Amino acid sequence: MRYLYKLLAVLVMSAVFSLPSLAVENNCQSCHADWEDEGGPASMWDGDIHKEVGLTCADCHGGDPTLEDMDEVRQGRSYVGVPKTVAIPNFCGRCHSDPSYMKKFNPSVATDQLDKYWTSIHGQLNEQGDAQAATCVSCHSVHSIQPAKIPSSSVYPMNLPGTCAECHANPIYMKPYDIPTDQYDKFVGSVHGRQLLEEEDLGAPACNDCHGNHGAAPPGLDNISAVCGTCHARQAMLFAESPHKEAYAKAKLPQCETCHSNHDIIQPIDEMVGVGEKAFCARCHDADSDSKGFETAAAISDLLDSLVRIERMAEATIDEAEIKGMSVDNERFALKDVRSALVESRTLIHSFDLEKVKPEAEKGMQLAAATHLRGLDIIEDYYFRRKGLAISTIIITLLAIVIWIKIKRFDNS
Ligand code: HEC
Ligand code: HEC
Ligand code: HEC
Ligand code: HEC
Ligand code: HEC
Ligand code: HEC
Ligand code: HEC
Ligand code: HEC
Ligand code: HEC
Numbered sequence: 001m002r003y004l005y006k007l008l009a010v011l012v013m014s015a016v017f018s019l020p021s022l023a024v025e026n027n028c029q030s031c032h033a034d035w036e037d038e039g040g041p042a043s044m045w046d047g048d049i050h051k052e053v054g055l056t057c058a059d060c061h062g063g064d065p066t067l068e069d070m071d072e073v074r075q076g077r078s079y080v081g082v083p084k085t086v087a088i089p090n091f092c093g094r095c096h097s098d099p100s101y102m103k104k105f106n107p108s109v110a111t112d113q114l115d116k117y118w119t120s121i122h123g124q125l126n127e128q129g130d131a132q133a134a135t136c137v138s139c140h141s142v143h144s145i146q147p148a149k150i151p152s153s154s155v156y157p158m159n160l161p162g163t164c165a166e167c168h169a170n171p172i173y174m175k176p177y178d179i180p181t182d183q184y185d186k187f188v189g190s191v192h193g194r195q196l197l198e199e200e201d202l203g204a205p206a207c208n209d210c211h212g213n214h215g216a217a218p219p220g221l222d223n224i225s226a227v228c229g230t231c232h233a234r235q236a237m238l239f240a241e242s243p244h245k246e247a248y249a250k251a252k253l254p255q256c257e258t259c260h261s262n263h264d265i266i267q268p269i270d271e272m273v274g275v276g277e278k279a280f281c282a283r284c285h286d287a288d289s290d291s292k293g294f295e296t297a298a299a300i301s302d303l304l305d306s307l308v309r310i311e312r313m314a315e316a317t318i319d320e321a322e323i324k325g326m327s328v329d330n331e332r333f334a335l336k337d338v339r340s341a342l343v344e345s346r347t348l349i350h351s352f353d354l355e356k357v358k359p360e361a362e363k364g365m366q367l368a369a370a371t372h373l374r375g376l377d378i379i380e381d382y383y384f385r386r387k388g389l390a391i392s393t394i395i396i397t398l399l400a401i402v403i404w405i406k407i408k409r410f411d412n413s
Contacts, residue, residue, distance in 0.1 A: 028057035028065050028073070044143040047152070053105050060091070086126055088135040089117055116214035132173065134216070139163055155213075158197060160206040161187055183207070186263035205231065210262070228256045238350035270308065273349055274301025299354050303361040304345060310368040311338050317375030324382045331378070334371045338364050 032042035045051050050059070058065045062080035063073040073079055083091040093114035095101055102109050113136075117123040125133035139155055146153035154163045165184035167173050174181050187193040187207070195204035210227050211217065229236030239245060239255055248255055259272075259280040271278040274297050275285070281297035318331045341364030348357045 026056045026058075026065050027068055028061075028063065031068070031070070032057070041143040048143055048145050049147055050145060085131040085135060086129055088137055089114055089123070089126060092136040113214045116212070120212075120214065120216045122216055132167075132176070134167065138167070155208075157202050157206045158200065160208055161193070161197070164207045183263045190263060190265045191267055192265060203231070234347050235350045238348065242350065242352045244352055268346070270301070270304045270346070273304060274298055276301075296352065296354050300349055300357050303357060307342055307345065307361050307364045307368070310365050310372065311335075311342060314338065314368045314372040314375060317372050317379070321375050321378040321382070324379065326378045326382055328375070328378065331371050331374055334367055334374075338368045338371065341367065
């Protein structure tokens with residue numbers, strides 16, 4: 001019994017002493033946690049970067065965190081409350097545009113988000129009082145804001161397309177604006193979307209890699225290929241030296257997008273070069289009105305076709321030799337070189353110059369042809385050895401018979 005009293009005393013004492021310290025820490029959060037439903041600010045707040053760096057509700061919303069009553073909090077002069085939607089950029093920018101404040105937490109953090117935001121279409125609409133345009137919290141969420149490198153963040157590359165799609169794929173929401181709402185659907189089925197969302201390759205672009213994070217706007221004509229070129233440097237360089245560079249600029253056509261599109265880029269195939277139905281080239285070059293572009297397209301297409309055909313033939317021969325149990329390590333290696341010549345030729349089509357594609361394609365063809373011939377030799381070798389084996393089997397059998405007869409005679413004598 002005495003023991004219980006002692007325990008009770010200890011409990012009471014510790015409660016009394018811990019109360020004031022809790023109050024100083026954060027009354028806002030503890031009171032809100034008491035009455036809010038699951039999903040309210042106080043419960044979402046765990047994991048928010050602002051909590052992690054030691055900030056509290058009052059750092060954003062103002063108010064005196066030592067007070068124990070919301071009405072008193074509201075009456076305090078420092079209380080900011082909940083910002084109107086259009087006021088959110090400045091609400092967040094108060095800290096994020098202040099380098100001397102931000103550097104105390106993270107010396108390398110950028111402080112240009114708000115400035116860039118005002119240059120974007122989102123920012124411009126916000127400035128006109130349009131509450132539908134994205135603000136900081138549309139992309140970053142609120143009360144569970146996390147840096148982009150954390151997989152549960154709304155701006156983690158694999159989550160970002162879904163974040164943009166909440167507005168951009170919603171036809172009702174986007175109705176007042178005269179723009180398509182198919183970007184997300186197209187992106188998901190594109191080479192980039194599949195690489196990012198299915199293969200989980202963070203090197204593939206999400207929406208923001210092409211549109212920017214804070215200056216979200218469609219890249220202008222001049223910088224579309226610059227955007228693509230940040231990852232596809234070879235193709236961009238070849239294009240820049242090609243006859244199309246000037247021709248497209250004059251016709252106000254974007255560089256890569258003219259052929260590949262922007263959101264629904266599909267897996268390129270050889271039929272896209274040439275003058276056939278699926279060929280990009282045939283959209284602009286035809287036999288009647290121009291000869292050079294048309295002829296080049298047809299010639300490059302022939303080269304690629306030949307290379308692919310010889311490569312397949314060589315591969316089939318080497319496969320056959322391997323099935324027969326012959327060693328084909330060197331030939332497999334040569335086939336790899338043929339493949340890289342094919343890959344390189346496909347990249348070189350972006351010069352739109354037959355003379356640039358030809359040497360690489362011919363190198364591949366020669367190697368493929370030589371490998372095919374080697375394969376035939378190996379197969380012939382196999383038959384020769386089998387024939388040799390048969391002959392030697394017969395000779396040995398004959399010899400055995402002769403010896404047997406001799407032994408028989410010897411026994412009889
Ligand atoms: C004793 C409990 C309590 C404390 C302490 C408290 N709040 Fe509240 N707060 C509430 C309740 C309850 C509401 C819901 C609105 C209402 O009915 O009063 C609320 C509403 C809010 C709102 C919504 C906007 C508004 O003005 O109604 C914000 C923002 C807010 N609190 C922030 C804070 C901040 C920041 C602190 C600390 C400085 C704080 N609260 C401290 C109980 C509390
Ligand atoms: C990084 C700044 C920031 C911090 C920190 C922050 N809030 Fe908020 N809070 C906001 C913004 C911005 C809004 C308005 C969101 C909107 O309109 O979409 C908001 C909205 C609210 C609202 C009203 C809308 C709602 O979601 O119910 C309440 C209540 C609230 N906050 C409470 C809190 C509490 C409690 C904390 C601490 C646990 C907190 N906030 C921490 C920025 C912050
Ligand atoms: C009271 C000052 C303050 C306010 C207001 C504020 N933040 Fe922050 N924010 C910080 C600090 C400090 C950090 C931590 C810096 C760091 O570690 O990079 C941070 C970090 C972040 C990060 C992560 C940065 C990173 O490293 O990737 C994001 C995103 C962010 N804040 C968005 C917002 C948004 C959106 C709002 C408005 C709803 C907002 N912040 C309001 C101070 C603030
Ligand atoms: C259209 C969506 C969008 C809007 C609007 C937006 N952000 Fe961002 N923000 C991003 C993305 C995406 C990243 C992540 C970039 C990356 O992958 O590193 C980011 C990164 C950040 C970072 C980390 C540092 C940096 O610059 O990379 C901070 C801080 C930040 N945003 C604050 C803000 C603030 C403050 C606002 C409002 C003025 C805002 N953001 C508006 C999408 C947005
Ligand atoms: C809160 C809703 C919302 C979110 C989230 C949002 N946007 Fe927007 N966005 C809009 C609205 C509204 C417009 C204005 C449409 C118009 O008139 O151009 C717009 C305009 C744009 C434009 C300019 C379109 C044009 O040609 O006029 C681009 C590009 C864009 N957003 C990209 C993005 C990207 C990328 C993201 C994600 C990182 C994103 N947006 C997230 C609402 C949103
Ligand atoms: C590989 C680069 C790339 C990616 C990834 C990308 N876009 Fe685009 N986007 C573009 C280009 C280029 C344009 C410009 C089209 C024009 O001006 O003709 C554009 C245009 C837009 C527009 C203007 C309206 C339209 O459809 O023409 C919006 C809105 C937009 N993109 C949103 C998005 C969203 C949301 C995502 C992610 C789901 C995304 N984009 C992913 C390159 C990209
Ligand atoms: C952030 C980097 C990045 C940007 C920006 C980018 N891409 Fe890609 N792209 C990739 C990755 C990664 C792949 C998939 C891996 C691969 O096959 O090369 C890919 C694949 C492709 C493919 C298919 C290649 C193949 O062999 O399967 C095409 C075509 C393509 N991108 C065109 C474009 C165009 C056009 C743009 C600009 C509108 C662009 N990309 C912007 C990274 C990027
Ligand atoms: C969007 C239209 C368009 C597409 C698609 C296109 N071209 Fe062109 N091409 C042009 C224009 C315009 C010129 C410059 C005017 C001209 O000489 O015909 C040009 C010029 C050329 C030239 C230089 C002609 C000369 O007279 O020096 C070659 C070669 C060429 N293109 C090959 C191709 C090949 C190969 C493809 C397909 C992979 C292709 N083009 C796809 C529009 C296009
Ligand atoms: C005139 C049309 C045209 C233009 C413009 C064009 N491409 Fe291509 N691209 C093609 C064709 C055709 C193929 C298919 C080659 C094949 O598979 O035989 C291709 C294939 C590709 C591939 C996959 C093969 C490889 O090279 O690895 C990538 C990546 C690519 N293009 C990127 C780009 C980029 C980046 C730009 C802008 C700098 C661009 N393309 C401009 C027609 C074009």
